[in-house]
Amino acid sequence: MAIDEFAPWEDPEAKPIIQFKNVTKRFGDFVAIDDLTVDIYEKEFFALLGPSGCGKTTMMRMLAGFETPTEGTILLSGKDIAPVPPNKRAVNMMFQSYALFPHLSIWDNIAFGLRRDNLPKNDVKDRVEEMLRLTRMEKFARRKPHQVSGGQRQRVALARSLAKAPKLLLLDEPLGALDKKLRQDTQFELMDIQEKTGTTFVIVTHDQEEAMTVASRIAVMDNGKIIQVSTPDAIYETPNSTYVADFIGEVNIIEGKATSVGEKLSMAWAEGQPEIVGTPTTEFEKGQSVHFAIRPEKVSISAEKPETANAVQGKILDIAYLGNISTYHVELPGGQIIKAQAANNRRLSRRSFTWEDNVWLGWTDTAGVLLGR
Amino acid sequence: MRRFALIAVPYLWLLALFLVPFVIVLKISLSDSALAIPPYLPTLDLKAGWSGITEFFSQLDFENFVWLTEDDLYWKAYLSSLKIALVSTVLTLAVGFPIAYGMARAPQHWRATLLLLVILPFWTSFLIRVYSWMGILSQEGYLNQFLMGIGLINEPLIILNTNVAVYIGIVYTYLPFMILPIYSALEKLDESLLEAAEDLGCSRMSAFWLVTVPLSKQGIIAGSFLVFIPTLGEFVIPSLLGGSKTLMIGKILWEEFFSNRDWPVASAVAVILLLILVIPIILFQRNEQKQREAEG
Numbered sequence: 210m211a212i213d214e215f216a217p218w219e220d221p222e223a224k225p226i227i228q229f230k231n232v233t234k235r236f237g238d239f240v241a242i243d244d245l246t247v248d249i250y251e252k253e254f255f256a257l258l259g260p261s262g263c264g265k266t267t268m269m270r271m272l273a274g275f276e277t278p279t280e281g282t283i284l285l286s287g288k289d290i291a292p293v294p295p296n297k298r299a300v301n302m303m304f305q306s307y308a309l310f311p312h313l314s315i316w317d318n319i320a321f322g323l324r325r326d327n328l329p330k331n332d333v334k335d336r337v338e339e340m341l342r343l344t345r346m347e348k349f350a351r352r353k354p355h356q357v358s359g360g361q362r363q364r365v366a367l368a369r370s371l372a373k374a375p376k377l378l379l380l381d382e383p384l385g386a387l388d389k390k391l392r393q394d395t396q397f398e399l400m401d402i403q404e405k406t407g408t409t410f411v412i413v414t415h416d417q418e419e420a421m422t423v424a425s426r427i428a429v430m431d432n433g434k435i436i437q438v439s440t441p442d443a444i445y446e447t448p449n450s451t452y453v454a455d456f457i458g459e460v461n462i463i464e465g466k467a468t469s470v471g472e473k474l475s476m477a478w479a480e481g482q483p484e485i486v487g488t489p490t491t492e493f494e495k496g497q498s499v500h501f502a503i504r505p506e507k508v509s510i511s512a513e514k515p516e517t518a519n520a521v522q523g524k525i526l527d528i529a530y531l532g533n534i535s536t537y538h539v540e541l542p543g544g545q546i547i548k549a550q551a552a553n554n555r556r557l558s559r560r561s562f563t564w565e566d567n568v569w570l571g572w573t574d575t576a577g578v579l580l581g582r
Numbered sequence: 583m584r585r586f587a588l589i590a591v592p593y594l595w596l597l598a599l600f601l602v603p604f605v606i607v608l609k610i611s612l613s614d615s616a617l618a619i620p621p622y623l624p625t626l627d628l629k630a631g632w633s634g635i636t637e638f639f640s641q642l643d644f645e646n647f648v649w650l651t652e653d654d655l656y657w658k659a660y661l662s663s664l665k666i667a668l669v670s671t672v673l674t675l676a677v678g679f680p681i682a683y684g685m686a687r688a689p690q691h692w693r694a695t696l697l698l699l700v701i702l703p704f705w706t707s708f709l710i711r712v713y714s715w716m717g718i719l720s721q722e723g724y725l726n727q728f729l730m731g732i733g734l735i736n737e738p739l740i741i742l743n744t745n746v747a748v749y750i751g752i753v754y755t756y757l758p759f760m761i762l763p764i765y766s767a768l769e770k771l772d773e774s775l776l777e778a779a780e781d782l783g784c785s786r787m788s789a790f791w792l793v794t795v796p797l798s799k800q801g802i803i804a805g806s807f808l809v810f811i812p813t814l815g816e817f818v819i820p821s822l823l824g825g826s827k828t829l830m831i832g833k834i835l836w837e838e839f840f841s842n843r844d845w846p847v848a849s850a851v852a853v854i855l856l857l858i859l860v861i862p863i864i865l866f867q868r869n870e871q872k873q874r875e876a877e878g
Contacts, residue, residue, distance in 0.1 A: 273777075273781055274780075274781075275777055275780075294780075295777070295780045295781050296780050296781070296782075296783045296784055296785055300781075301781055301782065302777075302778070302781045304774050304777070304778055305774075306772065306774050308772065308774040308775050308777065308778035309778075310775060310778075310779075310793060310797075311797070312796045312797055312799075321779070321782050321792075322782030322783050325782060325783030325784055325788070326783060369782070370781075373782065373783070
């Protein structure tokens, strides 16, 4: 492992900038956040990922100060922030709707927060111009928000929230209103700006691709709980539950029972089918029910029986052509459907397989993950 | 052709019911009063031909307008009307804004009811409502009975037939005209703008002045003109609730016309009132235009 890799969460000495300690938030009977504990470190780009209603926005609003926890404490740099009102927090937020002031020019929007601090005029001017440069909006400074495009408004909102150099920047679905192409460009821009300013970013999103691209760590949430917190690759490669595996990217999940445990685990999953062999990362008992999760791109598809540890035969039910890759839906004799992906490194007309073909699927004994739940 | 017809109908309407009466009033204001029917001279005698027309025009003069400047009653009445209209507008704004704000902040399912409550008074005759204020404000009225009942005062307050009663009447009557445009501006206000202002370091109070007020400016301006313009020429409220000292141009106009039967002077008063009103009306139109542009 490289020494300069950014991973403060692995360093026991590192002090987190934000600590959620057993935080619960209730709205009437509804539990939005359920006994949640998590640490976020300085200079992190931390993503809260989950379906709508999972509590991610509530978490962000508690950080901004618009909601207070029902139970538990939130510490910012070691201090409880519950009694601090939003206008006194070194935390700024970029709103999903951008919330730009329509009656003020872009310049005045960015200067808004600085003026509240009663900074000298020249300092305000310098800082605003720095922010305009950072977001490449110099040319539009005199326009009103409704006179620029959606992507430009997004950048103004970012510039405004960064202007006060907050310790922590909160981004609520920052790219939700942009079209796909612009969103991808902006993701890299966001990472770039985060790196340049060294600010801690917490982003709320329901777009797993966006979270994977920008974040140093992702917290996958469901029903007010964090299911898993880890780096994007760890979330993708070693999800800790079928929920996380299913939420991030595409996955095949096969249910079965462990028949032999140890260094390798064998799992019986259907009558008359060879047992699936995998490498467990957690303890399993013999006879325990196991979920085997494997990504489609880790399943190979071939006409001949492959040499891999696992090999099953099936019939092609469907082919989804995505340009660079194709996803094959293969039905096994028991009715189970497995998705396999293959790169289209040949022209479409010379594709090896077509509908109704009998094919072999194969994967190694380390390709998938074995999950208890 | 069809488009022309569509435009022609409202214009003909305005021509017949606004411009023609105005020209008649203007003509009367340039005439001399007389003991006759109609009570002014000259009248146009078309039978006399061209000489009749020139005779007619040669008799018109600005005598009545000169008269308005000579008797200080008139310009005092104009000034007093302006003052009462201005103060009433400010008072109505002070009362109306919080109501509109509360309505815009109320839960969605309450808003239609609240809106209805604001409009509800229009379902009863304006005159009846002003008369009931006389019952409330008079010396033996409900207000004095109540205040003396709870022991707050020993002597009844004299409110009716004073300017205070006029202000109460005007604020009460024109309140919906202030509330509705402000409400419609505040209702469109995005809540997250206020959160953004707070997030950027504003207190609740400064967020109100820096965000809420500027963004409801158009509604405030519209509401203020909708109150100011009709109040300036208001006649019913000062004559029913005001006293002999309440000087308003609407009342003077009525007295010139019906008590003194001096139609030419009354007409001159009306023409000047209209000229005074043209300024705020133009400003009001410009505000509306700006708002449309901002939204368009």
